Amino acid sequence: MHAVKIAWVALAVFAACGGSSLSKTAPEYVQARSAVRGAEEIFAEQEPKAKYHLDLARTQIAEAEALMKDGEGNEARRVLERARADAEAAVSLARAEWMRREAQQELDMLDKLLEEQRG
Amino acid sequence: MRHVSTTWAMTGMVVLASCASDAASPQLNDARQEVAAARADETARYNPSGLRLAEESLARAEQAHENDPGSYGERHYAYLAHRKAVQARAEADVLRHKRERDEAKSQYGVVLERRVHRVEQSKDELERDLSVTERELERTRGELSETDQDLAAARRARAKSEKERQEALQSLYDLADVREDGKRVIVTFAGNVLFRSDESEILPSAHESLEKLADALEGYDGEEEIVIEGHTDARGPEAYNLTLSRRRAEAVKTFLVARGVLEDKVRAVGRGEADPIAPNDTAEGRANNRRVAITLPSEVYMSMRRR
Numbered sequence: 001m002h003a004v005k006i007a008w009v010a011l012a013v014f015a016a017c018g019g020s021s022l023s024k025t026a027p028e029y030v031q032a033r034s035a036v037r038g039a040e041e042i043f044a045e046q047e048p049k050a051k052y053h054l055d056l057a058r059t060q061i062a063e064a065e066a067l068m069k070d071g072e073g074n075e076a077r078r079v080l081e082r083a084r085a086d087a088e089a090a091v092s093l094a095r096a097e098w099m100r101r102e103a104q105q106e107l108d109m110l111d112k113l114l115e116e117q118r119g
Numbered sequence: 120m121r122h123v124s125t126t127w128a129m130t131g132m133v134v135l136a137s138c139a140s141d142a143a144s145p146q147l148n149d150a151r152q153e154v155a156a157a158r159a160d161e162t163a164r165y166n167p168s169g170l171r172l173a174e175e176s177l178a179r180a181e182q183a184h185e186n187d188p189g190s191y192g193e194r195h196y197a198y199l200a201h202r203k204a205v206q207a208r209a210e211a212d213v214l215r216h217k218r219e220r221d222e223a224k225s226q227y228g229v230v231l232e233r234r235v236h237r238v239e240q241s242k243d244e245l246e247r248d249l250s251v252t253e254r255e256l257e258r259t260r261g262e263l264s265e266t267d268q269d270l271a272a273a274r275r276a277r278a279k280s281e282k283e284r285q286e287a288l289q290s291l292y293d294l295a296d297v298r299e300d301g302k303r304v305i306v307t308f309a310g311n312v313l314f315r316s317d318e319s320e321i322l323p324s325a326h327e328s329l330e331k332l333a334d335a336l337e338g339y340d341g342e343e344e345i346v347i348e349g350h351t352d353a354r355g356p357e358a359y360n361l362t363l364s365r366r367r368a369e370a371v372k373t374f375l376v377a378r379g380v381l382e383d384k385v386r387a388v389g390r391g392e393a394d395p396i397a398p399n400d401t402a403e404g405r406a407n408n409r410r411v412a413i414t415l416p417s418e419v420y421m422s423m424r425r426r
Contacts, residue, residue: 053202053205078195081195081199082195082198082199082202085198085199085202085203085206086202088202088206089202089203089205089206089209091206092205092206092209092210092213093205093206093209095209095210095213096209096210096212096213096216099212099213099216099217099220100212100216102216102217102220103216103217103219103220103223105220106219106220106223106224106227107219107223109223109227110223110226110227110230113227113230113231113234114230117230117234
């Protein structure tokens, strides 16, 4: 129990050091938002794994905005960094799925052609 | 009011209960696991730079853990390391699937090209066969055309021959006595027109008449016979008259055969004085009895009727 309290205090101290202003023009914010838009544009919502990370990214951006409003710029930066990482992961996961489907389509077409030939 | 990121809760943070030990945070464990998976699969092959970024983040997380196990820093960098490893593996999958797609496309193109080539070869063979067939068809058409021309020429010749035959027959009406007897025609030449008295050599003056008859009968090949009958009057011995009439009939036959009438279609018969057509007690009657009668087949008769 004592250890838990110490952990919370440490966390609070750490978090307290996050106090500074951060505006919506800050690169961290712009980059995080841009990464989320990139994921939305390639329909990451339609791929379950990608959607999971996209939802996390959006949630974290909302949290960062709240922190920014409270003047917790440093913490907001770290949250935005994680949001960006999630959004970029969403983009890559969506791309991987779309490319997998393209490859499968081509393989199916090839199989069909070969089967026609055998027939 | 300070906020604590609720996403930590979503990622299952339990560090508060264990921060007293050196146990890695869940984020760090997750990151280690994900980076290890990236090292094991084809990420290193297809996306080495992405893997390196994930490993760098993991290294920072490990350092933070070493300095202060379970710290915010450890969890933050571990979180980033995990996401970067996920991203690196996904990008490697993109490249791998792209390669699979491109290889499948390329092979599809090769198979299709071979198929097209085979079809073109078949097409070339068919075109060659068609060309040969067309040449043969053209040659056959040429032969048919020649046959048509020959046929037309033969028809024209036949028509001409038929016309000439009819004209010849018609002219007989002027040169001899021509009677239609049912389906036959009997051409009767007076004896003194064809022969001198008691002779069986045809007079030159009779040649024209008999030649017209020969023209009408030339090439006749029907079933019925052309019958030449020689007749005399009743003066003199009967046996003599019979012989004379026979010789005269033979002479006419010989004349006709020499001018194209088929010999096996002509029969010469001597009747002597047996078939008079007039009384023998007058000079006129006797003259009428002295005759050569040629019976023409019905086919010849029919051609005359067509005039």
